[in-house]
Amino acid sequence: MDVGTRIECQWCKSQNPPGASTCATCGAPLNVRNLVSDSGWREAPRLRDMTEFRFGQSTCQVEGEIVPVAEITLAPGDWVYFEHHVMLWKDDSVPMSVMPLPGGVKRALAGMPFVISVAQGPGRIAFSRDASGELVVLPLLPGQEIDVREHAFLVASHSVGYSYVRIKGLKNILFGGQGMFMDRFVAGGQQGLLILHGYGNVFERTLGPGESILLEPGSFLYKDASVTMQVETQRLSTGLFGGTGMNLARMIGPGRVGIQSMYVHHHTEG
């Protein structure tokens, strides 16, 4: 194939054959322009209904638009993992197991999922969340690390390593809106796939080294591991009644930051 005719996906940077209308790696439409606001936020690509893309030997099809479903056809030998309450349906034949996790007691105390479920191919299994929003498909290149707000991850492929990072600083834990831990996903020796669900609309921007932006902590969805987070409190005094404080998370580059526009806290059961 002539290199000059390949189409580069503007979302995941994968190369696609000429004439392709959606990215084979992340499902992003290739024939629509990027939606970037004047302030520099890029909207996550709107995945078309029934869009299909590949990871490993398996495929994922995105169905629906208000609360989209990620339906995965697992090839023999492939497997995916997820928090069990996001599973929508599965074929009878798909075997289920649980992933051993370090620090189970800490995770239980922190309100993080104590059990991560695993589904093994061959067969079909589908996932969805509990409110309207968008699927964010993040193919991870070997060595790439992404931190995700707890309970925001939908499903990941077996080649993506899963761990968690403790949020540093009491203020960040108490007022950061994310609890004590964030999920960390790392692609090891081969490319992997991570799918998140953001409530409402999802926006991403890339911060340069030392560049920062202040976020409502509840809107944080994901970031590159290189981006640091610090919670800052702004006091709004109203005299007699003392006033109130506003906590904002300062995200400092370099790296990508993703946010969700509907940042109501949804309780999830572990």
Place this chain on the structure above:
Amino acid sequence: MANYTCRWCRSQLDLGDQVTCPMCGAPVDVRAEVTRSGWCELPPIPDLARLQCGRSVCQIEGTFVPVADFNLAPGDGVYFAHHVLLWREDSVSLSPLPLRGALKRVFAGMPVVMTQAHGPGHVAFSHDSPGEVVALPLQPGMAVDVREHLFLVATLGVAYDWFQTGLWFQTADGDEQETHYPLGVYMDRFSAPREPGLLLLYAAGNAFVRDLGPGETLLIKPTALLYKDAGVRMQLHFERPAGTWRTWRTWGERYVWLRLHGPGRVAVHSAYGRFEDPGSNLVGSSPATSWSW
């Protein structure tokens, strides 16, 4: 020279090659969707449409839970209830907006603190449910009444006030009496006393608007009200369906409606919150009408 009148905000504009109204963001290249009953459906503001407000610009981003992203010019500002702030740039400064009657507001569950943001720089706002941003450009002398908690953000030229709805009913259960406020104890009133301003509301679900003629009335569920012109009067209406016993104190024994009297513009939103009527004996109310089938 004005060559276009926006059918949504009624601004008269020289549109040029723009495809959205620069005052309210309504698309100009779609036909009006009017239901057979006369409700005009608010056309969703197209993704990345820009609204001009003085020297500042507001860009609407997203479709499920849209974000209002203001690029504030130096000296320009907006105010908002602080829980709707999504992000801001360092250059945007925040300060509290003093409000009268703070103690009453605390008891009524209304925000005690409004926050102001001053330019230059970007600051963005969003709400917590799927719906639409409703842009209301206010010309000098205009005023609208907005149901509590639906206000998103307004430019500093828009004056903010609030008033008692005066709509209530009392129920008794044994010796206990309870007062209910189907529309809330207070409503917000926004006006443009001297200069034009921009008011953004957040409608849960879809938003619909209609004009009531003089003397025309309409019944809506109280919590579905989004905003109304200040001249539209309100009262409660109780309706008892056929087939229920008066003494059977269940939720289905009556319906509580809000009756709106024209003239003026009224707007409703489709994903309204449920008002909990305990169904106990009605022992008193603000001036209201009733009907039994």
